[in-house]
Amino acid sequence: MSEEAPPKIMRRKPVTDHPMSDLLRIDRFPHVWCPTCGLGTVVNCLGTSILKTPEVDPNHIAVVSGIGCAGRGAGYLRFDSFHTTHGRALPFATGLSLSRPDMKVIVFSGDGDIVSIGGNHLIHAARRNMDMVVICVNNFIYAMTGGQTAPTTPTHARSSTSPFGNSDPPFNLPYLAASCGATYVARWTALHVRRLQKSISEVLKKKGFSFIEVISPCPTLYARLNNLGTGLDLMRFYHDNSEINNDADLKSLDINFKGKIICGKFVDLDSPTYRDRYDEENEHILGDKFIPYDLPDFPHISSNSDKEKIEK
Amino acid sequence: MTGKIKQIKTVPADPRGVLTGSHYLDGDHAAAEGCIAAGSRFFAGYPITPATEIAERVSARFPRIGGIFVQMEDELASMNAILGASWGGAKAMTCTSGPGFSLMMENFGLGIMLETPCVLANVQRGGPSTGLPTLVAQSDMMQARWGSHGDYEVIALVPDSPQECFDLTITAFNYSELYRMPILIMMDECVGHMTERVIIPEADKIRIVPRRYTTESPSTYLPYKADDDLIPPMPPVGEGYRFHVTGLTHDEKGYPVMNAATQKKLVSRLINKVKDHAEEIIITDEKYMDDAEIVLLSYGITGRVAIPAIEKAREEGLKVGSMRLKTVWPFPEKRIREMSKHIKGFVFPELNMGQVVLEAERCACGNCKVVRVPHAGGWVHDPEVIYDAIKEAAK
Numbered sequence: 001m002s003e004e005a006p007p008k009i010m011r012r013k014p015v016t017d018h019p020m021s022d023l024l025r026i027d028r029f030p031h032v033w034c035p036t037c038g039l040g041t042v043v044n045c046l047g048t049s050i051l052k053t054p055e056v057d058p059n060h061i062a063v064v065s066g067i068g069c070a071g072r073g074a075g076y077l078r079f080d081s082f083h084t085t086h087g088r089a090l091p092f093a094t095g096l097s098l099s100r101p102d103m104k105v106i107v108f109s110g111d112g113d114i115v116s117i118g119g120n121h122l123i124h125a126a127r128r129n130m131d132m133v134v135i136c137v138n139n140f141i142y143a144m145t146g147g148q149t150a151p152t153t154p155t156h157a158r159s160s161t162s163p164f165g166n167s168d169p170p171f172n173l174p175y176l177a178a179s180c181g182a183t184y185v186a187r188w189t190a191l192h193v194r195r196l197q198k199s200i201s202e203v204l205k206k207k208g209f210s211f212i213e214v215i216s217p218c219p220t221l222y223a224r225l226n227n228l229g230t231g232l233d234l235m236r237f238y239h240d241n242s243e244i245n246n247d248a249d250l251k252s253l254d255i256n257f258k259g260k261i262i263c264g265k266f267v268d269l270d271s272p273t274y275r276d277r278y279d280e281e282n283e284h285i286l287g288d289k290f291i292p293y294d295l296p297d298f299p300h301i302s303s304n305s306d307k308e309k310i311e312k
Numbered sequence: 313m314t315g316k317i318k319q320i321k322t323v324p325a326d327p328r329g330v331l332t333g334s335h336y337l338d339g340d341h342a343a344a345e346g347c348i349a350a351g352s353r354f355f356a357g358y359p360i361t362p363a364t365e366i367a368e369r370v371s372a373r374f375p376r377i378g379g380i381f382v383q384m385e386d387e388l389a390s391m392n393a394i395l396g397a398s399w400g401g402a403k404a405m406t407c408t409s410g411p412g413f414s415l416m417m418e419n420f421g422l423g424i425m426l427e428t429p430c431v432l433a434n435v436q437r438g439g440p441s442t443g444l445p446t447l448v449a450q451s452d453m454m455q456a457r458w459g460s461h462g463d464y465e466v467i468a469l470v471p472d473s474p475q476e477c478f479d480l481t482i483t484a485f486n487y488s489e490l491y492r493m494p495i496l497i498m499m500d501e502c503v504g505h506m507t508e509r510v511i512i513p514e515a516d517k518i519r520i521v522p523r524r525y526t527t528e529s530p531s532t533y534l535p536y537k538a539d540d541d542l543i544p545p546m547p548p549v550g551e552g553y554r555f556h557v558t559g560l561t562h563d564e565k566g567y568p569v570m571n572a573a574t575q576k577k578l579v580s581r582l583i584n585k586v587k588d589h590a591e592e593i594i595i596t597d598e599k600y601m602d603d604a605e606i607v608l609l610s611y612g613i614t615g616r617v618a619i620p621a622i623e624k625a626r627e628e629g630l631k632v633g634s635m636r637l638k639t640v641w642p643f644p645e646k647r648i649r650e651m652s653k654h655i656k657g658f659v660f661p662e663l664n665m666g667q668v669v670l671e672a673e674r675c676a677c678g679n680c681k682v683v684r685v686p687h688a689g690g691w692v693h694d695p696e697v698i699y700d701a702i703k704e705a706a707k
Binding site for chain 1: 529548558
């Protein structure tokens with residue numbers, strides 16, 4: 001037996017707080033999402049991206065959601081957050097973004113909300129290159145209301161309103177967004193957490209209309225109605241059937257039932273936003289008489305209370 | 313009964329936006345000037361006859377005064393955009409007419425639920441459906457009251473002239489900040505397209521109610537904790553409050569709590585914050601009321617059409633008074649009920665088949681006659697028809 005001193009145990013600082021707790025409304029947990037639903041992963045990716053992007057002050061982020069499972073996102077994210085009506089997150093965000101160009105406005109909502117009832121707003125917000133980030137979580141179905149057909153439901157997939165299989169073709173979202181003028185377009189699945197985080201970090205630093213589609217498992221409705229197993233099985237499916245191709249032809253990004261999912265960052269370009277064009281056009285004609293929109297008057301509290309420990 | 317609105321200090325209007333002087337303007341353009349004078353620097357609109365001219369004038373004026381105009385893809389979007397802009401801190405307005413008003417109703421309700429100050433002008437035309445795009449009606453008055461689903465109270469102001477379009481638009485913005493809710497200006501095609509002298513006062517004569525922001529710190533602030541007057545102060549966006557608001561039934565924290573008790577508390581407050589301040593909100597224009605045995609109730613253009621009928625009846629010795637409602641919602645319930653006990657009857661011409669008159673009938677409780685003077689719209693009443701109705705009330 002040697003007399004050697006026992007090796008020193010390196011003690012890590014005890015973890016008292018979840019690293020994301022400043023960005024989540026912990027007081028609202030447990031959330032409404034089902035076990036193995038992909039929404040928690042997407043929220044986590046958004047939070048992680050924000051933590052990893054020091055250029056963006058969390059106090060200057062606003063989250064706007066519509067209605068549905070993904071629409072509950074705004075309720076769990078601890079930013080200035082707005083849970084609006086079905087389909088109307090984008091026009092609400094348009095008003096917020098135009099009135100407060102100092103804010104980074106993130107629309108966090110689902111495929112039914114953004115692409116079906118809110119489809120008109122999507123194409124116009126993209127056309128105008130409104131300064132906002134859209135995270136469209138696509139689970140292929142209306143989950144909150146019990147599994148009805150969405151404009152993203154693959155042809156032949158079953159839903160509660162197409163019990164014998166969906167006869168409609170689904171939207172190809174990256175192609176739709178890009179053709180309308182989105183200046184950043186990406187698609188990832190809930191399995192591609194690091195790539196999704198990287199994409200979100202990129203768009204947080206970018207001006208203009210950014211659209212990220214996230215394919216996300218719905219174990220309770222989409223998977224069950226189509227005998228696709230659990231959320232974990234869907235993750236395995238993404239692992240085996242998704243392919244990353246940043247240079248893919250946008251037209252080829254359709255998703256067939258049980259088919260390949262092509263992911264990637266398809267579009268990333270710089271183009272003037274609505275505000276840039278509005279200012280430029282008016283200044284061109286009015287010259288010195290043009291007065292650009294300025295921030296409205298509001299009390300500045302955070303400058304005095306930066307140090308204040310905000311109660312969680 | 314709740315406490316009176318906290319004495320809020322008003323500020324003079326920003327002179328950059330005020331075209332002080334005497335102008336020859338139509339009602340739509342006057343409303344646009346009212347919007348600008350009230351300090352609005354955000355406008356979202358969608359073209360529709362006969363309201364388009366409001367958006368047109370604003371779009372031409374805004375770039376010179378630091379405003380931002382956006383023509384949205386539809387009226388659903390316009391209504392939402394002004395809600396978003398208002399939360400951003402801007403004073404925001406949109407305008408529309410019948411069909412667009414229907415489309416805005418869902419998110420007007422969101423504005424009520426989130427308690428968002430903003431202004432919506434409806435230049436009424438004949439309906440239902442596409443109806444009479446270029447011709448007058450006052451047939452959206454009940455839609456204004458009940459058009460969005462659920463239980464709530466509204467504030468609706470009705471101008472009778474371009475001058476009042478200017479004045480009441482400023483009042484609407486001030487009410488929206490005082491009561492923290494969307495305010496309706498129920499114009500009509502006639503008033504919107506009528507051109508008259510409009511006097512725009514000097515900027516320091518126009519009093520503006522600034523937004524009531526919270527004085528609480530982010531750690532103690534609750535977005536829906538109302539003051540004694542039932543109105544919760546607002547949080548500034550981007551200042552670390554990290555607040556949440558939702559169209560779901562919510563508690564003081566703004567978090568969804570879906571049960572009967574929270575629903576009762578919230579809906580009661582949304583209703584009472586208007587009902588309890590009705591006396592302060594209701595504005596009327598009254599004439600010959602001291603000796604009135606018959607009271608002619610009216611609003612908007614119909615109030616002016618009724619003047620010859622009232623004068624003629626008074627010349628004949630009939631004691632007719634006129635009470636023109638500048639605030640139709642909330643309805644002056646107490647006044648009408650009290651009056652009904654002492655007079656012979658009310659006469660109520662409207663450019664619809666009988667909408668606000670139902671309120672007068674309800675409030676009169678059968679104490680006196682209530683004579684309806686309906687009109688399907690497309691044109692204004694013949695004053696003779698109103699005169700005949702006065703005679704009938706006098707019988």
